[in-house]
Amino acid sequence: MKGSPMGTVSVRMDDDLVGAARAAAKAEFRTVQGQIEFWAKVGRAALDNPDLPASFVAESLMSMAEPRGDTTPFVPRSRAQA
Numbered sequence: 454m455k456g457s458p459m460g461t462v463s464v465r466m467d468d469d470l471v472g473a474a475r476a477a478a479k480a481e482f483r484t485v486q487g488q489i490e491f492w493a494k495v496g497r498a499a500l501d502n503p504d505l506p507a508s509f510v511a512e513s514l515m516s517m518a519e520p521r522g523d524t525t526p527f528v529p530r531s532r533a534q535a
Contacts, residue, residue: 471485478488494514499507516524 466489470489474485474488474492477483478485481488481491483491491511491514495507495511498510498514499505502510
């Protein structure tokens with residue numbers, strides 16, 4: 454639920470999946486738990502939006518998590534050249 458404190462649940466996972474998550478987490482500066490949560494969010498969003506490539510879904514979720522101060526506003530070329 455949104456707004457509620459995050460609970461913890463113990464889940465058994467395949468060692469290969471955890472190893473892959475550990476490597477990806479290190480590269481993406483996340484915890485192993487954070488990486489698995491990210492993959493779950495990407496998977497859920499990809500299933501909800503089958504017409505979008507999974508890479509687009511992942512990049513969209515990552516951009517939504519960035520602090521707003523680190524973003525650059527989009528300016529269409531038509532306005533930038535005027």
